[in-house]
Amino acid sequence: xxxxxxxxxGYLGWPTAMYFSHRGHDVTVVDNYFRRNACTELDVGMLYPxxxxxxxxxxxxxxxxxxxKVVIGDLTDPEIMRSLFNGRVVYQWAVNxxxxxxxxxxxxxxxxxxxxxxxxxxxYANITLSNNLLVTNNLVxxxxxxxxxxxxxxIGTMGEYGTPNIDIEEGWLEIEHKGRxxxxxxxxxxxxxxxxxxxxxxxLMWFGVRMWNxxxxxxxxxxxxxxxxxxxxxxxxxxxIFNYDEIFGTVVNRFITxxxxxxPLTVYGKGxxxxxxxxxxDTLQCVxxxxxxxxxxxxxxxxxxxxxxxxxxxxxxxxxxxGRKHGHEVHIKxxxxxxxxAEEHYYNPAYQGLQDIGVTPHFLTEEVMEGMFRVVGKYxxxxxxDVIFRGVxx
Amino acid sequence: xxxxxxxxxGYLGWPTAMYFSHRGHDVTVVDNYFRRNACTELDVGMLYPxxxxxxxxxxxxxxxxxxxKVVIGDLTDPEIMRSLFNGRVVYQWAVNxxxxxxxxxxxxxxxxxxxxxxxxxxxYANITLSNNLLVTNNLVxxxxxxxxxxxxxxIGTMGEYGTPNIDIEEGWLEIEHKGRxxxxxxxxxxxxxxxxxxxxxxxLMWFGVRMWNxxxxxxxxxxxxxxxxxxxxxxxxxxxIFNYDEIFGTVVNRFITxxxxxxPLTVYGKGxxxxxxxxxxDTLQCVxxxxxxxxxxxxxxxxxxxxxxxxxxxxxxxxxxxGRKHGHEVHIKxxxxxxxxAEEHYYNPAYQGLQDIGVTPHFLTEEVMEGMFRVVGKYxxxxxxDVIFRGVxx
Numbered sequence: 001x002x003x004x005x006x007x008x009x010g011y012l013g014w015p016t017a018m019y020f021s022h023r024g025h026d027v028t029v030v031d032n033y034f035r036r037n038a039c040t041e042l043d044v045g046m047l048y049p050x051x052x053x054x055x056x057x058x059x060x061x062x063x064x065x066x067x068x069k070v071v072i073g074d075l076t077d078p079e080i081m082r083s084l085f086n087g088r089v090v091y092q093w094a095v096n097x098x099x100x101x102x103x104x105x106x107x108x109x110x111x112x113x114x115x116x117x118x119x120x121x122x123x124y125a126n127i128t129l130s131n132n133l134l135v136t137n138n139l140v141x142x143x144x145x146x147x148x149x150x151x152x153x154x155i156g157t158m159g160e161y162g163t164p165n166i167d168i169e170e171g172w173l174e175i176e177h178k179g180r181x182x183x184x185x186x187x188x189x190x191x192x193x194x195x196x197x198x199x200x201x202x203x204l205m206w207f208g209v210r211m212w213n214x215x216x217x218x219x220x221x222x223x224x225x226x227x228x229x230x231x232x233x234x235x236x237x238x239x240x241i242f243n244y245d246e247i248f249g250t251v252v253n254r255f256i257t258x259x260x261x262x263x264p265l266t267v268y269g270k271g272x273x274x275x276x277x278x279x280x281x282d283t284l285q286c287v288x289x290x291x292x293x294x295x296x297x298x299x300x301x302x303x304x305x306x307x308x309x310x311x312x313x314x315x316x317x318x319x320x321x322x323g324r325k326h327g328h329e330v331h332i333k334x335x336x337x338x339x340x341x342a343e344e345h346y347y348n349p350a351y352q353g354l355q356d357i358g359v360t361p362h363f364l365t366e367e368v369m370e371g372m373f374r375v376v377g378k379y380x381x382x383x384x385x386d387v388i389f390r391g392v393x394x
Numbered sequence: 395x396x397x398x399x400x401x402x403x404g405y406l407g408w409p410t411a412m413y414f415s416h417r418g419h420d421v422t423v424v425d426n427y428f429r430r431n432a433c434t435e436l437d438v439g440m441l442y443p444x445x446x447x448x449x450x451x452x453x454x455x456x457x458x459x460x461x462x463k464v465v466i467g468d469l470t471d472p473e474i475m476r477s478l479f480n481g482r483v484v485y486q487w488a489v490n491x492x493x494x495x496x497x498x499x500x501x502x503x504x505x506x507x508x509x510x511x512x513x514x515x516x517x518y519a520n521i522t523l524s525n526n527l528l529v530t531n532n533l534v535x536x537x538x539x540x541x542x543x544x545x546x547x548x549i550g551t552m553g554e555y556g557t558p559n560i561d562i563e564e565g566w567l568e569i570e571h572k573g574r575x576x577x578x579x580x581x582x583x584x585x586x587x588x589x590x591x592x593x594x595x596x597x598l599m600w601f602g603v604r605m606w607n608x609x610x611x612x613x614x615x616x617x618x619x620x621x622x623x624x625x626x627x628x629x630x631x632x633x634x635i636f637n638y639d640e641i642f643g644t645v646v647n648r649f650i651t652x653x654x655x656x657x658p659l660t661v662y663g664k665g666x667x668x669x670x671x672x673x674x675x676d677t678l679q680c681v682x683x684x685x686x687x688x689x690x691x692x693x694x695x696x697x698x699x700x701x702x703x704x705x706x707x708x709x710x711x712x713x714x715x716x717g718r719k720h721g722h723e724v725h726i727k728x729x730x731x732x733x734x735x736a737e738e739h740y741y742n743p744a745y746q747g748l749q750d751i752g753v754t755p756h757f758l759t760e761e762v763m764e765g766m767f768r769v770v771g772k773y774x775x776x777x778x779x780d781v782i783f784r785g786v787x788x
Contacts, residue, residue: 207590
């Protein structure tokens with residue numbers, strides 16, 4: 001496959017690039033370092049320093065013989081987006097930029113992915129809105145105009161659904177009302193501005209699919225945990241970005257880091273917030289299987305990309321159990337919930353679709369968590385306690 | 395009331411400003427001339443030239459003694475939006491800019507309002523997205539930070555709902571699924587990018603209402619027709635902007651203009667597209683009654699703002715009937731539908747809510763249409779046949 005990865009420098013983007021490159025696909029990654037720059041601007045701390053994307057591609061090439069093409073550019077600029085489909089070079093910067101043809105698969109990860117970031121203040125809110133919607137819209141129009149056959153695999157979020165009092169289906173719901181029926185996108189109502197932009201992404205893509213027969217798979221993903229993938233273990237310099245702070249660190253990754261440095265596991269309110277989770281290795285499986293069985297023209301295919309559900313308190317308790325085995329003093333501390341969200345709620349999402357197309361789940365066992373403790377523990381001296389908690393409220 | 399009108403130069407904004415000013419309210423209008431500039435850029439033609447907003451306010455003051463404050467500024471800039479709530483002057487330009495206090499009512503009309511404009515090409519698509527969402531988001535954050543008590547009256551669109559195969563309720567729907575129930579925003583799925591941005595507006599405002607107890611009335615308006623209001627008849631120079639082209643002209647206004655210059659009434663396909671319509675005078679009634687009975691803190695109140703429904707073919711036939719009475723040769727011509735939309739569909743929207751709070755509908759009778767023929771006819775020599783049809787497709 002000829003694969004274009006938008007947001008190829010991110011937590012999921014870079015492992016995805018290596019995964020497909022390793023399997024012999026023609027991979028181009030695009031990124032504008034939005035995430036890294038935000039990490040610097042907000043001083044969030046990183047578990048270990050990262051080579052640039054260009055450097056990582058070079059290391060990857062030296063170690064495996066596979067080439068990952070790198071384009072550094074801002075995809076909110078429609079001309080940069082379109083250059084990836086028509087070969088007219090307007091990149092900001094590129095390594096091996098020769099155009100080998102229209103991609104047949106586009107992985108769209110190029111989003112500001114943090115709820116707290118989106119609500120730091122009105123400026124970050126606008127940045128989140130502009131970035132996420134303009135990138136998605138530029139992609140939709142580039143597909144319409146230049147690559148209507150290409151299949152998009154987009155990472156959405158389970159947070160689009162919120163926590164409704166009815167069972168959550170995979171993307172769609174048939175509604176009967178006053179004796180008549182129709183099928184709609186499952187009702188969406190999110191708990192942060194970031195999550196709201198993902199609802200809007202889905203709306204934009206659904207518009208493109210209905211109007212122009214685009215082919216899109218939208219994966220409603222839960223919070224991802226994990227560090228290593230089969231490709232990253234080749235060399236430490238190939239590890240993906242790992243944040244452990246409140247803004248960019250996902251909850252399991254953050255809890256493990258907190259446990260290692262003796263920072264109490266902060267649970268918001270009662271900790272009954274239940275969500276679906278998955279291992280980073282399963283993200284790779286999910287996008288792989290989705291790419292192998294593409295959506296049909298005119299189909300917006302939606303899967304719920306989670307493998308199991310936990311409450312925050314359950315995750316804290318698991319972290320405490322595993323942490324204590326590793327000799328860490330781990331405490332759980334409930335703090336006033338800084339967010340407006342239900343601390344106890346019904347939560348029953350369907351998530352069979354991805355397994356039906358061949359995904360085999362990894363689960364968050366004590367063993368899996370122990371593996372993460374070992375990796376994070378190696379970098380213990382890099383962890384800055386002072387940047388973990390930021391007190392972002394909404 | 396202290397009333398702030400965002401988009402106060404537009405087809406609805408300016409009549410709204412006069413309406414409330416006439417009734418003794420303290421009115422400030424804000425606009426960046428987006429619509430006028432777009433009319434020039436796209437050369438869409440106008441029925442008559444308009445004084446600037448500043449000049450209109452001056453004329454209004456001379457004729458009535460009432461003052462309308464004018465701010466010229468781009469509300470996608472959050473600092474300009476915030477200046478209207480905190481009095482720190484960062485306007486681009488203003489007339490009588492003294493700050494008399496936090497508005498208690500905000501009328502939000504500041505949107506790119508055209509479906510064909512939003513789909514001219516990818517650049518206009520991005521302009522539409524950025525303008526509509528940043529203005530709404532800036533408003534939400536300004537309210538949160540500076541004026542949580544203010545009541546917003548926003549003009550949404552019936553187009554947010556699309557044409558579902560079930561009855562359209564006023565904004566909300568209780569859904570029963572597998573034996574459990576919850577209440578959600580009524581499913582939305584729009585037929586243009588512009589209409590999709592209005593879905594997103596509703597999502598943004600609903601987020602603000604849930605998180606920060608904002609008070610918002612969102613009026614799902616159908617296409618508006620009409621020219622004169624009780625205030626505009628005072629002087630020809632106070633007339634609102636009137637477009638008769640495919641991009642900015644609403645269908646009834648456009649048909650009447652076409653009939654007058656002998657341009658066939660263009661019906662897309664079978665002409666069975668059914669929508670709800672209202673007179674511009676009823677828009678004023680609706681926002682007035684909404685302002686007088688504000689939404690409660692934490693309430694997103696939604697009304698469907700239409701007074702009756704017609705198919706496009708019915709409107710064309712009515713225009714032909716009235717036009718012929720006025721001695722015009724009127725022909726109806728069916729053309730291939732340039733849009734992806736159902737030409738025959740179920741359509742049964744509820745729209746009782748506004749009448750329940752005191753709105754008395756005007757209906758599109760032959761007499762009402764005759765009145766419009768008379769006004770438009772006065773400006774017959776200004777009508778440019780060549781700009782009516784633009785051939786925008788999607």
